[in-house]
Amino acid sequence: xxxxxxxxxxxxxxxxxxxxxxxxxxxxxxxxxxxxxxxxxxxxxxxxxxxxxxxxxxxxxxxxxxxxxxxxxxxxxxxxxxxxxxxxxxxxxxxxxxxxxxxxxxxxxxxxxxxxxxxxxxxxxxxxxxxxxxxxxxx
Numbered sequence: 001x002x003x004x005x006x007x008x009x010x011x012x013x014x015x016x017x018x019x020x021x022x023x024x025x026x027x028x029x030x031x032x033x034x035x036x037x038x039x040x041x042x043x044x045x046x047x048x049x050x051x052x053x054x055x056x057x058x059x060x061x062x063x064x065x066x067x068x069x070x071x072x073x074x075x076x077x078x079x080x081x082x083x084x085x086x087x088x089x090x091x092x093x094x095x096x097x098x099x100x101x102x103x104x105x106x107x108x109x110x111x112x113x114x115x116x117x118x119x120x121x122x123x124x125x126x127x128x129x130x131x132x133x134x135x136x137x138x139x
Contacts, residue, residue: 005046009056010097014038014049017097021047024080060092063100071133077103078130091131105133 010017015033018040022028025042032039038049068074078087081103084096091103108131111121120139125131 003046005048007048007050008058008099009050009052011054012051013097014051017099018047018049020097024077058094058098058100060088060094060100063092063102065102065104067104067106069106071105074103074105074131074133077101087129089129090125091128103131105131105136107133108136111136 008014008017015038018030018033018038021042022030022040027044028040028042030038030040031046036051040047040049066073066077068077074091078093081095081101082093086094088094092100093103094100108121108125112118114121117139121136124135124139128135
């Protein structure tokens with residue numbers, strides 16, 4: 001079976017980004033590095049950081065979703081990954097390197113399958129930047 005993993009294009013910051021991400025996610029480590037490429041694992045998933053130069057930038061068209069079981073997890077990833085980045089609506093943020101993340105409660109899918117509750121849940125989360133699990137559960 002072939003390996004499948006993302007390659008993140010950085011402008012000379014691949015090692016710095018990899019070290020940062022490894023400090024945020026549990027069970028993470030840098031597996032190899034050279035001046036051009038850094039390979040790393042985040043919570044068991046492989047990534048490659050490429051020092052490709054300034055030609056390409058990240059965009060929200062490609063984002064990484066982190067499903068969180070608790071509000072504490074949401075708060076943790078929201079603060080860690082959003083630090084020196086920008087926050088957006090509905091659990092989206094862009095980190096200091098320009099990578100987009102969606103920090104979402106794991107229960108959101110279940111809430112959205114309830115035909116009676118789903119419209120209220122959607123209306124509530126459309127007003128949020130960081131998700132609040134208690135509010136979503138109680139709408």
